[in-house]
Amino acid sequence: MTLVREGPFRFRIEPQDRMRVPGVVFATEELLPQAVGDKALEQVVNVATLPGIVRASYAMPDVHWGYGFPIGGVAATDVDAGGVVSPGGVGFDISCGVRLLAAGIDRTSLAPRMRALMDLLGDTVPRGTGRGGLWKLSGRAQMEKLLVEGAGYAVECGHGVARDLERCEDRGALEGADPSHVGQRAVERGLQQVGSLGSGNHFLEVQAVEQVYDAETAAVFGLHTGQVCVMIHCGSRGLGHQVCTDHVRVMDQSLRSFGIQLPDRQLACAPVVSSPGRGYLGAMAAAANYGRANRQLLAEAARHAFAVAAKAGLDLVYDVSHNTAKIETHDVDGVPRRLCVHRKGATLALPPGHPALPEGLVESGHPVLVPGTMGTASYVMVGADGNDAFWSSAHGAGRVWSRHEALRQVRGEQLRGDLESRGISVRPSSWRGLAEEAPDAYKDVDAVARATEGAGLARMVARLVPLGVVKG
Numbered sequence: 001m002t003l004v005r006e007g008p009f010r011f012r013i014e015p016q017d018r019m020r021v022p023g024v025v026f027a028t029e030e031l032l033p034q035a036v037g038d039k040a041l042e043q044v045v046n047v048a049t050l051p052g053i054v055r056a057s058y059a060m061p062d063v064h065w066g067y068g069f070p071i072g073g074v075a076a077t078d079v080d081a082g083g084v085v086s087p088g089g090v091g092f093d094i095s096c097g098v099r100l101l102a103a104g105i106d107r108t109s110l111a112p113r114m115r116a117l118m119d120l121l122g123d124t125v126p127r128g129t130g131r132g133g134l135w136k137l138s139g140r141a142q143m144e145k146l147l148v149e150g151a152g153y154a155v156e157c158g159h160g161v162a163r164d165l166e167r168c169e170d171r172g173a174l175e176g177a178d179p180s181h182v183g184q185r186a187v188e189r190g191l192q193q194v195g196s197l198g199s200g201n202h203f204l205e206v207q208a209v210e211q212v213y214d215a216e217t218a219a220v221f222g223l224h225t226g227q228v229c230v231m232i233h234c235g236s237r238g239l240g241h242q243v244c245t246d247h248v249r250v251m252d253q254s255l256r257s258f259g260i261q262l263p264d265r266q267l268a269c270a271p272v273v274s275s276p277g278r279g280y281l282g283a284m285a286a287a288a289n290y291g292r293a294n295r296q297l298l299a300e301a302a303r304h305a306f307a308v309a310a311k312a313g314l315d316l317v318y319d320v321s322h323n324t325a326k327i328e329t330h331d332v333d334g335v336p337r338r339l340c341v342h343r344k345g346a347t348l349a350l351p352p353g354h355p356a357l358p359e360g361l362v363e364s365g366h367p368v369l370v371p372g373t374m375g376t377a378s379y380v381m382v383g384a385d386g387n388d389a390f391w392s393s394a395h396g397a398g399r400v401w402s403r404h405e406a407l408r409q410v411r412g413e414q415l416r417g418d419l420e421s422r423g424i425s426v427r428p429s430s431w432r433g434l435a436e437e438a439p440d441a442y443k444d445v446d447a448v449a450r451a452t453e454g455a456g457l458a459r460m461v462a463r464l465v466p467l468g469v470v471k472g
Contacts, residue, residue: 001045003032009061009455013041018263019048024056026389026455031061031447034400040070046263047075051271052083054332054339058389060346061451062398062443067091068266071345071399074392079272079327079338084260085280086269087251089342090325092244094284095174095291096202096235097321097347098369098395099299100380102221103228105312107208107467110228114425117206117309118468122427125204125301127197127472130238134195134297135159143187144179146194150289151319154194154296164296166358168319169348172292174326178282182239183246186283190239190290195297199429201396201437202234202472204298205371206425207378207464214461217382220364221317223462230302230314231378231464233371233396234472235323236291243287247280272327272340281325281340288324295319317380318367322347322395330390341390349383349393349458368393368458372445374426374437375419377465379449381458393457394449397442410438425468434471 003011003025011032013023023044025032033040040063047069048057054076063072068088077083103110110117126133135154137143146153151172152165165172197204209227212218223229236243251268254276255261260269270276296319303314325342332339350357350366357366368381376397383391401409412431415438419426428434452458 001041009451013045015048019045020053021048021056023048025059025063026451026457027061027063028447028451031443031451033064038065040065043068043070044073046267047073049263050075050077050084050086050267050269051260052077052081054078054337058392060394061448061455062345062394062396064398066344068264069342069344072394073344074342074346074389076330076339076341076390077272079340083272083340084269085272085277085325085340086267086342087244087248087280088266088268089344090244090284091323091344092241093235094240094243094323095288095321096323097291097295097319098371099232099295099319100317100369101230101299101302101314102223102317103230103306103312103314105228105310106226107228108226110310113310114468117305118425118427120305120309121204121302121470124305125197125298125470126195127470128429129199131196133193134301137191137194140187143191146293147179147182147286147289148177149173150292151296154293159300160296164316166360167316168292169321172296174285174288174324176282177285177289179286181279181283182243182286186239186242186246189242190237193237194294195301196237196294197234197298197472198237199433199472204302204470205231205466206468207231207466209462210465211463214459217364217461221367221380221461222315223317223380229464231371232295232298234294234298236287237294239290240287243283247283250276251280284325288321291321292319318369320347320367320369343392345395346392347395348391349387350391351383351385351387370394370445370449371396373397373439373442374466374469375422375424375439376445377463379445379460380462380464381449381452382461384456384459386456389457394452397445397448399441400443401441403436406436406438406441407432409440410435424466426471428471437471
């Protein structure tokens with residue numbers, strides 16, 4: 001394939017062979033996938049062959065290799081013109097996302113209480129593969145309420161306050177959830193995991209606002225320089241993984257009946273209006289709501305720890321997902337079309353004035369949360385006008401090393417010592433898991449944020465630095 005530079009932060013892959021639309025990559029040369037075996041750009045091309053795809057197959061500045069779709073990939077298909085939905089365009093960790101809370105304390109006041117806070121968070125936040133959660137559901141009936149109502153059901157049961165829902169994407173529950181399409185194995189995996197980080201790159205991080213770029217927007221979000229924040233990154237745990245696994249199998253078996261030919265079986269898909277397509281979207285929405293309830297429980301755990309150890313409260317800034325497929329209306333060639341917008345490792349980034357913005361954010365725009373890695377920084381950004389990638393933006397730093405390579409290069413014990421020497425408290429679930437998520441395994445999040453702004457996807461509002469991290 002040939003990459004043509006269209007601007008300082010934009011590359012284009014012209015349609016070739018079975019591509020129905022071009023590929024568009026938002027990046028600088030140094031942010032393009034370069035690791036050996038990273039076929040993310042090849043995946044951008046493959047996604048461009050999906051039936052019904054419109055405008056372009058997009059890649060965000062943090063793009064890297066994933067299952068079928070690249071992570072950092074965005075693609076929209078025309079629902080009423082044979083457009084498909086592909087589980088690979090959402091990923092296995094359905095509704096993985098980020099929640100940011102602002103504390104009523106500054107870093108200088110927190111400093112003498114930091115050790116006690118991190119000890120309490122380390123002792124109370126469930127994490128790691130297969131471990132239990134903070135809220136044990138009684139059975140399928142209660143699970144189905146959670147799958148339909150999401151964070152709202154958690155709040156109804158006393159895990160949070162009503163204001164939280166005003167600062168959640170979709171008010172904490174994605175419409176269209178259909179628990180009947182969530183298999184029993186998925187339910188069994190999810191019953192004991194509500195309120196848990198899981199493993200991999202998931203974390204709960206205590207941070208401080210180091211720099212504010214847009215004081216007016218930061219004030220709307222409730223942020224100021226020196227303020228302590230909590231960022232939570234996790235998703236739908238074993239339930240979401242099982243939902244994806246189950247529906248990929250169904251779609252793979254139905255490809256021939258719909259006459260769909262693909263360059264990669266991992267792109268298994270079905271028309272949105274078909275029975276497999278509707279079934280997947282119903283199950284995907286249910287799993288998304290599980291993920292949102294999961295973050296709601298973890299936020300309550302953080303609030304409890306701050307109240308006890310720091311004598312401070314936490315207010316929700318925003319909660320946004322970055323692994324979803326949503327039915328949205330967008331203008332394509334001047335005509336409003338109903339589209340299935342896949343965002344895999346890409347976050348919604350609505351600009352100021354967008355009619356879908358919740359009350360209180362209409363003038364500012366939609367918060368875009370871009371976590372970095374342990375020892376680096378994270379960004380709060382905001383949706384920008386002129387975004388042609390269906391109001392989508394980068395979701396993080398993006399891997400450059402495989403986990404195997406990270407283990408070859410880094411020892412978890414040494415990494416913790418390095419971080420602690422820089423004043424960053426670390427509470428890992430395992431040395432292996434810590435090493436896999438070493439900062440050097442990821443792209444430079446500062447460069448990702450600059451490219452995201454330079455490409456017109458979102459604007460920088462504030463830069464946050466880590467004080468302590470609880471690792472999954």
